[in-house]
Amino acid sequence: MTETTGIPVVLKTDNGVETPVREFLGQMLDSGAVDALIMPLKVPSGDSFAWILLNDAGMLDDAVPFPAVMPVQGARALRSLTRKEKGDLTVLALMRPCEIRAGIELSKLGQVNTDNLILATYDCPGAIPLQDYVNDPESSEASFKEMFTTGEPGENAKPACRTCVNFSAVDSDLHFGFLGISDEGMLVIPGSTRGAELLQKMDIQSETGDKLLPLWKSEVESILKKRTAARDIAFKKTESDIKGFSGMLNVFSNCIGCHNCQSACPICYCRLCYFGSEASRSNPEALMNQAIKRGGISLPPERIMFHTGRLAHMSLSCVSCGQCSDACPVSIPVADVFSFVAEQTQSTFEYKAGRNDGKPLPLRDFKKSELPGVHELVKDAEPGGASHE
Amino acid sequence: MKDKKEKSSNSEFTPKVVGFLCNWCTYAAADLAGGSRLEIPSSFSVVRVMCSSRIDHNLLLTTFFKGADGILVAGCHPGDCHYGEGNYYARRRFAQLKKVMETLDLDPERLELVWVSAAEGNRYAEVVSDFTEKIRKLGPNPMNSSTRF
Ligand code: SF4
Ligand code: SF4
Ligand code: FES
Numbered sequence: 452m453t454e455t456t457g458i459p460v461v462l463k464t465d466n467g468v469e470t471p472v473r474e475f476l477g478q479m480l481d482s483g484a485v486d487a488l489i490m491p492l493k494v495p496s497g498d499s500f501a502w503i504l505l506n507d508a509g510m511l512d513d514a515v516p517f518p519a520v521m522p523v524q525g526a527r528a529l530r531s532l533t534r535k536e537k538g539d540l541t542v543l544a545l546m547r548p549c550e551i552r553a554g555i556e557l558s559k560l561g562q563v564n565t566d567n568l569i570l571a572t573y574d575c576p577g578a579i580p581l582q583d584y585v586n587d588p589e590s591s592e593a594s595f596k597e598m599f600t601t602g603e604p605g606e607n608a609k610p611a612c613r614t615c616v617n618f619s620a621v622d623s624d625l626h627f628g629f630l631g632i633s634d635e636g637m638l639v640i641p642g643s644t645r646g647a648e649l650l651q652k653m654d655i656q657s658e659t660g661d662k663l664l665p666l667w668k669s670e671v672e673s674i675l676k677k678r679t680a681a682r683d684i685a686f687k688k689t690e691s692d693i694k695g696f697s698g699m700l701n702v703f704s705n706c707i708g709c710h711n712c713q714s715a716c717p718i719c720y721c722r723l724c725y726f727g728s729e730a731s732r733s734n735p736e737a738l739m740n741q742a743i744k745r746g747g748i749s750l751p752p753e754r755i756m757f758h759t760g761r762l763a764h765m766s767l768s769c770v771s772c773g774q775c776s777d778a779c780p781v782s783i784p785v786a787d788v789f790s791f792v793a794e795q796t797q798s799t800f801e802y803k804a805g806r807n808d809g810k811p812l813p814l815r816d817f818k819k820s821e822l823p824g825v826h827e828l829v830k831d832a833e834p835g836g837a838s839h840e
Numbered sequence: 841m842k843d844k845k846e847k848s849s850n851s852e853f854t855p856k857v858v859g860f861l862c863n864w865c866t867y868a869a870a871d872l873a874g875g876s877r878l879e880i881p882s883s884f885s886v887v888r889v890m891c892s893s894r895i896d897h898n899l900l901l902t903t904f905f906k907g908a909d910g911i912l913v914a915g916c917h918p919g920d921c922h923y924g925e926g927n928y929y930a931r932r933r934f935a936q937l938k939k940v941m942e943t944l945d946l947d948p949e950r951l952e953l954v955w956v957s958a959a960e961g962n963r964y965a966e967v968v969s970d971f972t973e974k975i976r977k978l979g980p981n982p983m984n985s986s987t988r989f
Contacts, residue, residue, distance in 0.1 A: 695945045696982045725898045741906065747987035756905045763897040763940045795943040796936060814936065817928035819918065821935070828935040828942070829953050834918075838954035838967065 457647030459628075459640040459660030468599075468629060468637060472516040472545075475639065475655075477508040479543065484652050485569060486540035489528055491518040498588045499581075502528035504542070516545055516627075517573065519595035520584045524774050525550030526717035529563045537564040545571045547578070548621040549611075549772035552805025553717035555622060556768045559812050562720050569649065573627035574619045574671070577604030577612030581777045602630045602674055611773025611786045614682035619671045622807035625649070631670025632663045640664070689784075689791040699755050702788060705781045706754050712785045713761060715778035718768045726757045758785075762792050767813050769793035770805045799824035854883045855909035855975040859968065860899070862892045864922040865958045866914035872961030880965055881972040891915065892953075893926030897937050900951065907984045910950045910975035912968070917955040927955070947982065950975060 462471035479485045491500040492513050500518045502525065503510070525546035532542065546554070551572045557563040576598035584591040594607040604612040612618070620626065624646035628638040638660045641647035693702050710727065713719045725731050733741075733752060741748045766789060775785040797804060800813035801822055820826075820834050831837045861867040867888050873880060889895060892915025903911055913934060921927040934953045941948040952971055956964050 693944055696986060699944055699946070700986070731898070731902075737906075744907065745984060745987050749987070753905060756901055759905075759940065759944065759946070760898060760901050762944075763901065763937045766940065767936065792940060792943050796939050799935070799939050800932075814929070814932055817925070817932050819928065821931065824939075825932065825935045828938045828948075829931050832931055832934075832953045832955055838917075838956065838963075 456643055457641040457650065459638045459664060460650060460653075460655045461636045461638060461658055461660045461663060462655075463636045464629070464633065468627075469516050471637060472627060473511045473514060475653075476514075476516075476543070476545070477511050478653060478655075479649070480506065480508045480511075482653065484541075484649055485543045487542045488514075489525075489532070489542060489544040489546075490514040490516065498585055504528075504532065517599065519579045519591055520581055521547060521550065521578045521772070521774070521777075522581060524553060524715065524717040524772060526553035526557050526563065529554040529565075529568065530557055530717075530720065533564040533568065534562055537566040537568075539567070541567050541569065543569040543571055543625075545573075547575045547772075548572045548617050548619065548623075549575075549615070549770050549805075550717070551623050552617060552621055552770040553772060555807050556718060556770060556804050557720065560718075560720065560768070569625065569645065570623045571625040571627070572621060572623045574602060574630045575612070575615075576602055577608030577615070577618070578773075579607060580609050583607070600633075602670070603677070609773045609777060610685070610784065611771055611776060611790065614678060614685045614790070615771060616675060616679050616682055617771070617805065618674070618678065621805065628667045628671075630674065631666045635663055638663055638667055640667075685787060686791050686794065689787045693788055693791075699759070703755055703758055703783060706758070706783055707781055708751055708754050708757070709780065710757070711778040711780065712775035712783075715774040716765070717772065717774065718765045718770070719761070726753075726760060758788070762789065762796075766793040766796045767800065767802060768804045769797075799828070853976060853980060855972060855978075855980070856907070857881070857884050857910040857912060857968075857972050857975055858887060858903050858908045859884055859912040859914060860887050860889050860892075860895050862915040862922075862927075863888055863890050865916040865920065866956040866964065868958035869956045869960050869964035872958070873965045876961050878961060878965035880968055884968050884972060891921065891923050891926040892930035893921075893923070893933075895930055895934070897933065900934075900937055904950070904981070905983060907981055908950075909978070909981045909984075910971060911952070912971050913951075913953045914956050914964075914967070915953075917957055920957065947978070949978065950981065 464471055476488055487504055487506040489502055489504050492503045493515060494501050499522050529544060551570045554563050558565045579591045579595055598604055623642045626640040626642055628640055641650050693699055769789050771790040773786040779785050802810060802813045826833050892913060895913050900911055915927045938948045938951055954967055
């Protein structure tokens with residue numbers, strides 16, 4: 452769990468959790484502590500949300516700090532604002548933990564600049580699958596409210612959320628915490644010196660949150676235990692589902708090759724992916740040769756290779772946000788596979804995607820004598836190995 | 841069709857092995873081995889690359905998914921890379937792909953990374969023969985009997 456930096460403040464929640472957050476952020480804007488906010492607003496049709504960069508505190512009335520769904524992964528919003536340069540203004544972004552983590556990951560990839568960003572997040576109960584929400588916004592809102600009160604993603608949440616172990620206390624500047632203390636209010640917890648300074652500047656008159664902090668922490672721990680258990684079960688299932696050539700084929704058998712999973716993924720930022728490029732297309736003779744050799748091949752070819760390739764390319768940075776599953780039109784559990792493989796590859800390189808812990812991206816780094824997990828895979832090419840002098 | 845499959849599962853199976861060899865070391869070792877008339881399995885195809893770090897995931901996956909039974913990546917010994925540290929990065933990238941294949945249970949043992957210097961003609965012949973033999977024992981790449989991939 453990320454350590455807190457400085458003293459948290461308490462916001463009263465007698466009027467629900469959204470109002471005090473709106474007021475708090477409005478105060479930040481008015482005092483000039485930040486110049487603008489990135490927050491979700493309801494779209495005019497009312498059945499979804501959009502990220503809005505706003506600097507008019509009046510707009511906060513329409514802002515929804517804790518939306519029931521995550522249509523566009525927030526890291527994409529951060530990227531569109533800061534990809535070219537960090538800009539002069541300080542912008543606070545309030546997003547789900549997995550969106551903040553994807554933002555941090557993108558900053559390591561040179562796609563987001565966090566220098567002038569204040570990253571704020573909260574105890575995330577999970578999100579409703581996009582399709583369910585679009586089909587029935589009303590009952591989705593009801594189940595989300597339920598999730599929010601208990602702090603636990605019920606069976607109406609996205610599968611990725613039910614097994615998410617990074618739903619709270621991720622690396623950020625400010626964290627809104629309400630788990631385990633809802634009777635007393637809500638904590639605004641600084642997670643960085645920048646966050647702590649901001650809080651101090653705001654000079655909010657409230658009793659210090661020191662006494663509530665342990666209560667919050669222990670509730671987070673207890674929910675973490677449950678979600679970890681759920682994740683272990685899900686991973687076991689995925690592991691056996693995807694096993695081997697036939698497993699991969701089964702899981703991805705009705706993939707229509709639309710690459711939506713990739714378009715929705717916050718980490719897949721490449722303008723031109725190899726798998727959409729001319730270079731990846733085989734000429735007819737080559738395909739015919741394959742067909743003759745095997746007796747037949749599927750067309751268009753290489754659907755499975757696309758997924759294997761994407762796993763090889765980005766699983767080290769996958770934050771298990773589940774957007775890929777949400778985007779799949781044929782309901783393939785893409786995120787189950789990606790999260791499971793990501794867990795394996797990230798632990799091999801002793802790396803955790805979305806952390807701001809100073810560790811470089813694993814493929815931009817090496818050790819002359821490799822980490823134990825890596826060593827196992829390339830023994831011959833390691834010191835002491837058969838081909839190492 | 842039937843004949844073909846039966847043939848490929850008996851001991852006559854000649855594996856198709858592709859070697860990606862670094863220009864500055866292993867490729868020269870291959871030359872040396874050839875010049876010394878050492879025996880190299882005829883089914884071993886060589887692709888020359890300018891450094892082991894030229895190898896990316898797509899290159900290896902394409903080779904694998906198109907049906908190569910084994911893939912050998914060979915570069916300069918650590919410390920000897922012509923470009924400094926290319927082979928260290930290559931080793932990480934290779935390990936990453938291998939981990940994905942291992943996790944998906946897609947025959948990771950068909951991929952191997954070794955270092956062979958320009959002077960090691962004999963070792964080159966040995967490495968290639970040993971790897972080819974290992975792949976022969978493993979049998980054909982399952983991809984080659986799949987009509988759905
Ligand atoms: S692969 Fe899926 S779960 Fe992982 S970061 Fe991309 S969209 Fe999120
Ligand atoms: S979104 Fe679904 S159907 Fe489209 S490429 Fe990804 S897995 Fe295949
Ligand atoms: S030049 Fe041979 S491995 Fe880099």
